[in-house]
Amino acid sequence: MEGFEYKLDDLDLKILREMEGNGRQSVSDLARTLGTSRAHASRRLQRLLDRRVTRIAAFTNPYVLGYRVFALIGIRVVPSEIHITADRVGTLANVHLVAITAGRNDILIWTMFRSQAELSFFLGRGLGTIPGITSVETMIILQTRKMSFSYLMAAEAESKGNRGGTGEGGSHSVFQGSEVDIDQSDLRILKE
Structure with a gap:
């Protein structure tokens, strides 16, 4: 989001702080905490959402979905192909972050896999098929x-x-090694 600017006032900051602490709280609870009306809190929160200052999201425990191998992958690319290669890499399903970087690597990606065999397949048949990667x-x-x-x-x-x-x-557990049982109903909810 380079170049994005938005002037936050004190109420915006209070709303953001509250929502970071508990994004599931009701607007009524938010308004009560802020000492303002429900309608005013709702309008201000909606403005922050509409202007993409914040968003409310659920983070699914990757271990519950079977992911056990996490990898950062540094990629060197033909200089004239950096942006197009980053876009192509971003289309791969196991890639969850793509960043163009300065330094030893041109692109850094964060990936998740269910097994080392899946990672190996990704390196050969996923990244290995993208032109421009050196x-x-x-x-x-x-x-x-x-x-x-x-x-x-x-x-x-x-x-x-x-x-x-x-x-x-400010830190949130990454759920590493958590054992949680989920059924098909849980999976349907996660996909919604």
Whole structure:
């Protein structure tokens, strides 16, 4: 979202902070916490959603869906093909993040697989079929220590001079190794 600017006021920040803490809360509860009317809170939240300042999303535990192998993959590309290659890589089902980068790699992707065999197939029959790629470096993630989508808390900590963080708050478990039973009804809900 390069170049995106939106001037946030104090109420916007309070709404974002509340929604980061509990995105499932009702607008009535949000209004009560903010000390404003339900109609006003609803309008302001809707404005933030409409202008793509925020969105409300569910994050599914990948382990429940059978994913066991997570990998960051650095890709080097023919310089004139970086953007088209990034777009092509982004169409592959196991790819969940595509970033054009500066440094040793031109593109960095985050991927998930059910097995190492699936990763191997992806490297040969997925990435291997995309023209313009000159080399690939696969880094299998052994353990995830932090994965946070709480950008507001990070920005507030930085503005208070806490650039390194304390390790408290703002982090959400990545569910690594969680054992949860789901049935077909659960899968249908997740797909909706």
